[in-house]
Amino acid sequence: MMKSNFSMIENDEHIPFAKEYSLLASSSFPEWFLKFKRQGFESYLKNYETINPFISNFISGDDFKHPLCDVAPSFDIMLKYPMLDVEAYTIVLVNGRYSSELSSEEELPFSIFSDGILCSLNDDADFLDDKLRCDDNALVALNSAYLSNGIVVDVADNTKLEKPIHIISIVCSDTQKLFVNPRIVVKVGKNSFVDIIESNFSLDEKYFENKVCQFDIGENSFVNHYRYYNVSQNSCMAENNFFTISDYAKFNQAVFIKQMGIFRSFYQFDAEKEIKFDSVLSVDAKNKENSDISFLIKHNKDDAVSNVSLFATVNDEADVNFMTSVQCANGTSGVDTAQISRILLNSPNAKGRIKPLQDIWSEKVKAYHGAVISGVDKKDLFFLESRGIDTESAKILVLKSCLANILQNIHNEKISDAFYNLIWL
Helix, strand or coil: CCCCCEEEEECCCCCCCCCEEEEECCCCCHHHHHHHHHHHHHHHHCCCCCCHHHHHHHHCCCCCECCCCCCCCCHHHHHHCCCCCCCCEEEEEECCEECCCCCCCCCCCCEEECCCHHHHHHCCHHHHHHHHHCCCCHHHHHHHHHCCCCEEEEECCCCECCCCEEEEEEECCCCCCEEECCEEEEEECCCCEEEEEEEEEECCCCEEEEEEEEEEECCCCEEEEEEEEECCCCEEEEEEEEEEECCCCEEEEEEEEEECCEEEEEEEEEECCCCEEEEEEEEEECCCCEEEEEEEEEECCCCCEEEEEEEEEECCCCEEEEEEEEEECCCCCCEEEEEEEEEEECCCCCEEEEEEEEEECCCCEEEEEEEEEEECCHHHHHHHHCCCCCHHHHHHHHHHHHHHHHHHHCCCHHHHHHHHHHHCC
């Protein structure tokens, strides 16, 4: 395999955060990088109204450092947080970089590598052009500009994994504020069955994490994808997720956000012929946490089914924004799509917004959406209080039951029990 070629560049006025960083010096990449460098980060962000004021204010005046050195802390760092208690093949990223010392030592029934990630992706030109460059997306371009290490998980055709793959991402630093750029690529072959868990943890330090995830799911495969976040309230995370779901594949997703700081997450799903896609996401927002989550589902072929359900409990002065958008290409038929969003406000200062969009260019499509923003229903409280539960405990039960909606999309009993325990702590 061709060896990656990196160069060091210092004091670039257009790219903040660090005085030195890794940049792939291959001739395959100058177009998007030069555009990014020429126009600058701020000019890109003008097209992202929900991102610009938060991330720009967060990073302004701060000297963020890109972690160029490998860090290998012990698992003691995880003791502050409840871990998902599930037997799995474990892959650990520390500050966006793969840690072989903390990952599973057993022989893996799938391929994983980190060195030469860009050169490997370059062998798949279509995948590279569509997902790696993404020069119309400022944050993906930024991730690519700094990318020097990440992971590629490659599951071969006709593979059924007996245990889930657990990707644990840790951000930690004792001395500096970090600018972290994880890149996670998962490729699942045809006729395969895989459970994938992603856990995200950090301590209380201030950092900016710009994460990009890419999933390429082969024909007739069944993938369960589960995510858990418990990160510093002093953090700012920008996350871009791209999923390509091939013909006749099934994809189930459950996401639970326990703690965050400023959180911006974008999901794009490209759905092919006769696929079934379900995603349920729950957010437990507290203090002054700010979450902005967007889903874009693109139906390109016939007879696909997609469901997106977003739930949030918003406490204190937290702010949660949901946007779901469904696009059905002209001429598609037999598509059945639904969007459900619910936000429970548990404080007079809590804020919630929902924006469902449907871009349908065919009469042979079924499309539904529902959106509710409310306080805790007094009828629910009365029902519980009539059974001897005090008001405060009744309110907690209602809020927890909203978050527990993610459990409907967890098909592995052990993983479901682990998520249940985290929700009801």
